[in-house]
Amino acid sequence: MTIRGRVYVLGDNIDTDQIIPAEYLNLVPTIPEEYRKLGSYALAGLARTPDQPPFVPPGAMTGPFTIIVAGKNFGCGSSREHAPIALGAAGTKAVVAESFARIFFRNCVATGELYPCETPARLVDAFRTNEEAVLDLEANTLTNVATGAVHTLRPLGDAGPVIAAGGLFAYARQTGMISAAGTGAGASVSGGPQAGADD
Amino acid sequence: MSEMTMTEKILARAAGKRAVEPGDNVWVAADVLMTHDVCGPGTIGIFRREFGAQARVWDRDRVVLIPDHYIFTKDDKAHRNVDILREFAADQSLPHLYDVGTPRYKGVCHIALAEEGHNRPGEVLFGTDSHTCTAGAFNEFATGIGNTDAAFVMGTGKLLLKVPPTMRFVFDGEVPSYILAKDLILQIIGDIGVDGATYRAMEFAGDAVMRLSMEERMTLANMVIEAGGKNGIIAADETTRAYVGARTKKSFDEVTNDPGASFSFERRYDASRLEPVVARPHSPDNRALARELKDVRLTRAYIGSCTGGKLTDFVNAAQVLRGRHVAVDTFLVPSTTEVSTGLRTHTIDGRPLLDIFRDAGCQVSIEASCAACLGGPKDTFGRINGPEVCISTTNRNFPGRMGSKEGQVYLASPYTVAASAVTGRITDPRELLQ
Ligand code: SF4
Numbered sequence: 001m002t003i004r005g006r007v008y009v010l011g012d013n014i015d016t017d018q019i020i021p022a023e024y025l026n027l028v029p030t031i032p033e034e035y036r037k038l039g040s041y042a043l044a045g046l047a048r049t050p051d052q053p054p055f056v057p058p059g060a061m062t063g064p065f066t067i068i069v070a071g072k073n074f075g076c077g078s079s080r081e082h083a084p085i086a087l088g089a090a091g092t093k094a095v096v097a098e099s100f101a102r103i104f105f106r107n108c109v110a111t112g113e114l115y116p117c118e119t120p121a122r123l124v125d126a127f128r129t130n131e132e133a134v135l136d137l138e139a140n141t142l143t144n145v146a147t148g149a150v151h152t153l154r155p156l157g158d159a160g161p162v163i164a165a166g167g168l169f170a171y172a173r174q175t176g177m178i179s180a181a182g183t184g185a186g187a188s189v190s191g192g193p194q195a196g197a198d199d
Numbered sequence: 200m201s202e203m204t205m206t207e208k209i210l211a212r213a214a215g216k217r218a219v220e221p222g223d224n225v226w227v228a229a230d231v232l233m234t235h236d237v238c239g240p241g242t243i244g245i246f247r248r249e250f251g252a253q254a255r256v257w258d259r260d261r262v263v264l265i266p267d268h269y270i271f272t273k274d275d276k277a278h279r280n281v282d283i284l285r286e287f288a289a290d291q292s293l294p295h296l297y298d299v300g301t302p303r304y305k306g307v308c309h310i311a312l313a314e315e316g317h318n319r320p321g322e323v324l325f326g327t328d329s330h331t332c333t334a335g336a337f338n339e340f341a342t343g344i345g346n347t348d349a350a351f352v353m354g355t356g357k358l359l360l361k362v363p364p365t366m367r368f369v370f371d372g373e374v375p376s377y378i379l380a381k382d383l384i385l386q387i388i389g390d391i392g393v394d395g396a397t398y399r400a401m402e403f404a405g406d407a408v409m410r411l412s413m414e415e416r417m418t419l420a421n422m423v424i425e426a427g428g429k430n431g432i433i434a435a436d437e438t439t440r441a442y443v444g445a446r447t448k449k450s451f452d453e454v455t456n457d458p459g460a461s462f463s464f465e466r467r468y469d470a471s472r473l474e475p476v477v478a479r480p481h482s483p484d485n486r487a488l489a490r491e492l493k494d495v496r497l498t499r500a501y502i503g504s505c506t507g508g509k510l511t512d513f514v515n516a517a518q519v520l521r522g523r524h525v526a527v528d529t530f531l532v533p534s535t536t537e538v539s540t541g542l543r544t545h546t547i548d549g550r551p552l553l554d555i556f557r558d559a560g561c562q563v564s565i566e567a568s569c570a571a572c573l574g575g576p577k578d579t580f581g582r583i584n585g586p587e588v589c590i591s592t593t594n595r596n597f598p599g600r601m602g603s604k605e606g607q608v609y610l611a612s613p614y615t616v617a618a619s620a621v622t623g624r625i626t627d628p629r630e631l632l633q
Contacts, residue, residue, distance in 0.1 A: 013393055013394075013482060015595075015600075017573070017595070017597045017598070017599055017600045018598060018599065021574065021599055022573040022574040022575055022600075023574055023575060023577065023602075025237045025269075025573075026237075026276035026277045026280060026576065027276065028240040028241050028244060028283070029241045029244070029346065030240075030241050030244025030245055030346075031244070045598065045599045046598075047598055047604055072394060073393060073394040073397070073427065076393055076394065076427065077329065077595060077597060078328075078329045078573075079326075079327060079328055079329040079331075079343035079344060079345055080238065080345075081238065081345035081346040081347060082241075099397065101394070101397065101427055102397055102398055102427060102429060103343055103344065103345065103424075106344070106348065107345035107347070107348075110345055110348050110351075111345070111347050158224075167347060168348065168351060169245075169347070169350075169351070172351070178354075178355065
């Protein structure tokens with residue numbers, strides 16, 4: 001699977017308060033209208049710099065950036081699932097970072113909103129915001145279309161199939177870890193593959 | 200059989216295995232699942248979507264609902280979210296809802312869990328809040344999870360976890376009178392960085408740690424997440440047993456490290472040499488000594504949150520503030536209703552804390568909640584709404600964390616915050632404590 005689109009470049013330690021400021025946490029992600037609103041506020045907590053366009057244009061519900069390229073410890077801070085959801089709702093499909101904070105990574109996988117891809121090398125200087133990139137999840141590469149430079153990603157491992165299935169629940173059903181939807185009480189976890197949304 | 204750490208032992212037990220090792224993926228049975236008004240509604244939405252409208256939670260007695268984040272606000276959605284918790288608790292007949300506007304209302308979930316006897320040694324606690332790690336002070340495995348994972352736990356009682364390696368932080372010797380647990384944890388985070396413990400357990404040990412009160416131990420474990428840690432853990436002792444025994448009749452099984460348990464990292468500190476520290480904007484690992492920052496002028500001070508809004512924190516602040524007057528706007532928010540009551544009933548030299556603070560010119564909220572620790576709706580008490588320079592007993596100073604992106608937040612102990620409030624600049628509490 002490949003993901004092609006525009007890149008948004010960020011630095012180290014982008015925390016969940018910058019991804020979705022607390023004043024918007026009154027929105028409930030499972031309510032469709034509020035899910036979309038969360039998208040419109042994605043990265044609203046980021047300090048604005050003159051050389052960086054807003055992630056989501058004023059008044060818009062989604063942004064033009066498909067891939068975020070960031071430094072270390074992306075998504076540190078709160079356990080709010082609103083964070084990967086806001087990015088996903090804004091139209092982002094993947095975050096490529098040097099490293100992720102644990103709960104954010106896990107929330108990406110469990111929700112299936114985003115591919116959290118780690119890179120062995122720092123890529124924040126290899127891309128500029130608005131450049132076009134191609135993320136190849138089979139070859140584990142991120143290509144800068146303008147420069148042609150190909151960067152290696154760490155394999156997603158156990159997390160890949162979970163995101164591809166659409167998140168923890170879809171994966172758990174596909175693999176028989178839990179029974180089909182709507183069967184009510186007493187959902188039981190059976191053995192199943194030891195993959196799942198693990199961090 | 201392999202020798203295990205405390206964290207490994209709890210996870211092995213909860214997974215029904217004789218032994219586990221770091222890196223193992225295991226299905227862990229939850230003892231308690233906690234959620235609040237910010238993440239509860241989304242968790243409930245996923246639970247109903249995935250398990251069906253008629254589904255029941257896996258164990259009524261193990262689900263704890265604690266509204267605490269957006270309580271004293273006019274925000275309609277915030278109230279709607281508490282209503283969702285109420286409706287769910289009624290529908291599922293859940294006994295543990297600490298509902299707003301009732302005598303059961305508590306306030307900040309991590310302190311409420313402890314006070315209401317939901318923290319017990321040897322257990323597994325999942326919570327939809329990153330500071331769920333606070334409960335590691337009680338010799339249990341406690342970690343923060345997202346809504347989807349929480350909905351999975353709600354329906355199945357289980358979660359797949361990777362067993363973390365344990366990092367060990369040992370404090371030997373006598374803790375000086377001017378040093379608090381907040382200084383210990385800011386010292387560690389400054390040393391290892393905000394991602395220094397990612398995917399790892401952090402154990403706090405040594406005679407200096409074991410002499411700390413439960414509330415001070417909670418401050419240590421609370422900020423594990425600020426180093427990226429999965430959970431914090433402290434051995435159980437008489438202090439733990441006395442606290443837990445006074446709050447619950449349930450039995451529990453303590454865990455200890457096996458003699459041959461292995462750690463991925465160990466650092467020893469001589470507690471007697473520690474100095475009061477501060478984390479500068481905008482990161483909890485941006486550490487400096489308080490005495491190095493005397494030129495930093497403040498416009499505000501804040502005492503509250505799960506980190507620094509417990510009764511002990513207010514008692515410590517009052518030691519500095521009594522008989523003095525603050526030079527900057529100083530906001531005080533008790534974490535729970537029990538702490539709020541304590542402000543009236545706890546006295547120093549016969550004077551209630553509340554009077555000491557009011558005499559000192561502080562603005563004290565009687566209403567317990569998270570308040571401005573995470574900014575919140577615009578009308579939140581103590582929220583930073585402009586270019587304030589604030590010193591705070593809370594846990595995070597990310598850009599915009601307490602409200603406006605223009606604000607700057609310095610994190611410090613209740614002593615240092617109180618001393619700084621008095622002088623209007625960052626102040627080493629030794630200047631005022633003698
Ligand atoms: S007091 Fe602050 S850190 Fe603690 S639970 Fe509330 S918002 Fe989170």
